[in-house]
Amino acid sequence: MRMSRVEAAARLALEFGEAFNRHDLEGIAQLLDEDCVLETTGPAPEGNTLRGKGAVLAFWERFFRQMQDVRLEVEEVYGLGTRSLLRWRRHWTDAAGRTFRLRGVDIFKVVDGRICEQISYVKG
Numbered sequence: 001m002r003m004s005r006v007e008a009a010a011r012l013a014l015e016f017g018e019a020f021n022r023h024d025l026e027g028i029a030q031l032l033d034e035d036c037v038l039e040t041t042g043p044a045p046e047g048n049t050l051r052g053k054g055a056v057l058a059f060w061e062r063f064f065r066q067m068q069d070v071r072l073e074v075e076e077v078y079g080l081g082t083r084s085l086l087r088w089r090r091h092w093t094d095a096a097g098r099t100f101r102l103r104g105v106d107i108f109k110v111v112d113g114r115i116c117e118q119i120s121y122v123k124g
Contacts, residue, residue: 009110010079013086016108016115021071023064029057033114041104041122056118067092075103084108 012031019027038056040047050056064070070092078085086106093099102122109117 005110006079006081008113009082009084009108010077012110012113012115013077013084013106013108014074016106016118017072017074017086017088020060023070025057025061025064028060029053031115032056033111033116036115037117039117039119041120047120069093082110084110 016028016031019031032053034053035051036053036056038050038059040050040059042048050059070090073089073091074086075089076085076087078087084107086108088104088106090102090104091099092101102124104120104122107117107119107121108115
């Protein structure tokens with residue numbers, strides 16, 4: 001496994017986190033493969049599986065609309081071949097003004113410089 005591929009996968013995970021924090025759908029779109037797959041954290045216990053760039057972007061658009069101040073605090077990033085792990089804390093405020101945080105991890109698979117799979121897990 002070439003180190004440049006490992007570094008590229010970790011870099012894409014960080015770029016995803018940055019675009020997420022900007023709520024930048026175009027930025028996220030540039031990172032995704034046309035046939036990408038997203039496994040969401042909910043509903044419990046399995047989450048949903050979304051297939052295709054359009055479906056994934058529609059999910060993130062709804063997500064950002066519902067959680068207008070959501071942001072990720074990146075804790076760690078690991079590169080593992082074509083996979084990378086992004087460990088994070090998610091922070092947001094609900095409509096009543098209560099603040100929340102949640103810890104989780106996203107596992108990305110990167111092929112040809114694009115995210116082709118994102119699997120999300122949360123604690124709790």
